[in-house]
Amino acid sequence: MLSNEETVDIVIVGAGVIGVATAYYLQKNNPSKKILLVDRYLAAGQANTAMSAAAxxxxxxxxxxxxxxxxxxxxxxxxxxxIGYDLMFEKTGYLWLLSEEQFSHESVKLWIxxxxxxxxxxKVYDKKQLKELIPNLNVDFTGDxxxxxxxxxxxxxxxxGADCGVLDPTRLVEYYLEGFVKISKVKPRYGVDVQTLxxxxxPPLELPGEPFVWQKKHVVGVRTNKGDIRAETxxxxxxxxxxxxxxxxxxxSLTKAKKRQIFVLHAADKAELLEVLNTKGFSEMDSIPFTILPSAGVYFRPQHQEKGFWIGCGDKFGREYKYIQTDEDLVPESAYYEDSIYPVLSKxxxxxxxxxPVNSWAGGYxxxxxxxxxxxxxxxxxxxxxxxxxxIMKADALARIADALYRGESEAELFGGKTMPSTALGLKNRKVEVESVII
Incomplete structure (x- = not known):
C-alpha cells in the first residue's frame, strides 16, 4: 500500500512497452533519481501492448x-x-498487396x-511472381x-520488406522491466489507478482557491486510489x-483513440492454411510475411508457435474514433470478424x-x-x-528521446549512433513529415 502521500523524483504513469522502456532509460541515465513506475493493471504490459498485433x-x-x-x-x-534475451523476434517480413491503381499512385511512388x-x-513483386510464391492467393476477380x-x-x-517481422510483446516488456528493476530505487507498483494530475x-501564495488563471502553474504529482504521489516530473x-x-x-494531447481487434485462427487441421502459413521464398523462415490486403484494411500475422494466424483490420472511414478509450473498447466483436473481415479475407x-476464430481480443490505438x-x-x-x-516498433527510440528531453539534451542518441533532436516530436515546432502509410 502507498502511504497517504509520498515523494519521488519521477513518477511514470503507464507500464506498457513505452512506459517500461522510458523507465529503463530514465533510471539508467539518471541513477541518482528515485523513479516510480505505476499502472492501474496488476502487472506490466497488460493493456494495449498485450492487445496489439505485435508486428x-x-x-x-x-x-x-x-x-x-x-x-x-x-x-x-x-x-x-x-545480448541473448529471446524476444521471439522473427523476421517474417511485411508484404503489402497492392492493386494496379494503388501501386501507380504518387504516394506509393514517393513511399518507395x-x-x-x-x-x-x-522489393517489388509482380502478379505472376506473387502467384508462384503463394498459389492460394486469388489475383483475379473476373466474373466475381x-x-x-x-x-x-x-x-x-x-x-x-525483409527487415520487418513479429515478436512477443510480453517478452519485450519483460526485457525493459527487468532492466529497470535491477537499477531502480523503488519497485514498480500495480493496481494504482491515477485519477488526476x-x-x-x-510559486504558491497560500491563497484559498489557488491556482488562479493569473498564476504560473506546475504539475507536481498524481492523485491515485492509494494516495498522492508528488514528483518533480x-x-x-x-x-x-x-x-x-x-x-x-x-x-x-491532439490524439484520439480507435478500437482495434485481433482474431486468432488455427491452421493445424487444415492443409491449405498450413501451406499458406509455411510459404517459402520470402525469408529464411519459410513463412508467409505479415500481409496487408489491398482492400478494407484487412491484414494477417503468421503465428508459427500456435500454427495459425492473427487476423486484424485497420479500418478507417465508417468506424468511430474516441477521445478517451473505455472498457467497452477492450471487448472484441465476433460480428466484426464474421461480417467485415472474413468475407474479404476468404476472397x-x-x-x-x-x-x-478460436480466440480474440481488443485494444486501442x-x-x-x-x-x-x-x-x-x-x-x-x-x-x-x-x-x-x-x-511497439518505436518504443526504444521514443524512450531514448524522452530521456534526452528530461535531461535537457538537445539531441537524443538512438541505437546505432543515429540522432534526433529531442524536441522534434513536440506539440509545437514539430520537425516531422506527415505519415501516409498507416495500417
Missing amino acids: VRNMFASSTNQLLTDTSIKYFEHVQNE KRMKESNISC DEAELMNLQEVSYGLF IVEAN VVLATGAWANELLDPIGID YFPAFTDAR SYAPDRIPFVYKKSGVLVVGGASGSG
Missing part, C-alpha cells in the same frame, strides 16, 4: 517514422542476437523512393459479382487513455474459407493527426504518446 516494420513513408522504427528494430535484434533513399529494404459488390481490388503487385501554483505513457488525465488540466485467400508520435514536456508533465498504432 514491427520500418516501411514508412516519413523519414521520422523510418528512423524511429529502424533504430528500434535494430535494437530488438541486438537484444535477441547479441523515400525507403530507398533511407536504405530501407524493399460478390467481389465487385464488396469493392475488392485485384492484386497486381506486392511490396515486401495534481496542479499547483508556482510526471511522465505520461498512457496511450489511448492520455486525454483522461490531460483534458482536466487544460492540455490538448483473397480461399484457404481461409470456413475458418473461425492512440492516433496523432500527422501519424507521428508526440514526446514533449510541459509544466512538469512529460508526455510520450500518439504512436498511431506502432508503439
Whole structure:
C-alpha cells in the first residue's frame, strides 16, 4: 500500500512497452533519481501492448517514422542476437498487396523512393511472381459479382520488406522491466489507478482557491486510489487513455483513440492454411510475411508457435474514433470478424474459407493527426504518446528521446549512433513529415 502521500523524483504513469522502456532509460541515465513506475493493471504490459498485433516494420513513408522504427528494430535484434534475451523476434517480413491503381499512385511512388533513399529494404513483386510464391492467393476477380459488390481490388503487385517481422510483446516488456528493476530505487507498483494530475501554483501564495488563471502553474504529482504521489516530473505513457488525465488540466494531447481487434485462427487441421502459413521464398523462415490486403484494411500475422494466424483490420472511414478509450473498447466483436473481415479475407485467400476464430481480443490505438508520435514536456508533465498504432516498433527510440528531453539534451542518441533532436516530436515546432502509410 502507498502511504497517504509520498515523494519521488519521477513518477511514470503507464507500464506498457513505452512506459517500461522510458523507465529503463530514465533510471539508467539518471541513477541518482528515485523513479516510480505505476499502472492501474496488476502487472506490466497488460493493456494495449498485450492487445496489439505485435508486428514491427520500418516501411514508412516519413523519414521520422523510418528512423524511429529502424533504430528500434535494430535494437530488438541486438537484444535477441547479441545480448541473448529471446524476444521471439522473427523476421517474417511485411508484404503489402497492392492493386494496379494503388501501386501507380504518387504516394506509393514517393513511399518507395523515400525507403530507398533511407536504405530501407524493399522489393517489388509482380502478379505472376506473387502467384508462384503463394498459389492460394486469388489475383483475379473476373466474373466475381460478390467481389465487385464488396469493392475488392485485384492484386497486381506486392511490396515486401525483409527487415520487418513479429515478436512477443510480453517478452519485450519483460526485457525493459527487468532492466529497470535491477537499477531502480523503488519497485514498480500495480493496481494504482491515477485519477488526476495534481496542479499547483508556482510559486504558491497560500491563497484559498489557488491556482488562479493569473498564476504560473506546475504539475507536481498524481492523485491515485492509494494516495498522492508528488514528483518533480510526471511522465505520461498512457496511450489511448492520455486525454483522461490531460483534458482536466487544460492540455490538448491532439490524439484520439480507435478500437482495434485481433482474431486468432488455427491452421493445424487444415492443409491449405498450413501451406499458406509455411510459404517459402520470402525469408529464411519459410513463412508467409505479415500481409496487408489491398482492400478494407484487412491484414494477417503468421503465428508459427500456435500454427495459425492473427487476423486484424485497420479500418478507417465508417468506424468511430474516441477521445478517451473505455472498457467497452477492450471487448472484441465476433460480428466484426464474421461480417467485415472474413468475407474479404476468404476472397483473397480461399484457404481461409470456413475458418473461425478460436480466440480474440481488443485494444486501442492512440492516433496523432500527422501519424507521428508526440514526446514533449510541459509544466512538469512529460508526455510520450500518439504512436498511431506502432508503439511497439518505436518504443526504444521514443524512450531514448524522452530521456534526452528530461535531461535537457538537445539531441537524443538512438541505437546505432543515429540522432534526433529531442524536441522534434513536440506539440509545437514539430520537425516531422506527415505519415501516409498507416495500417
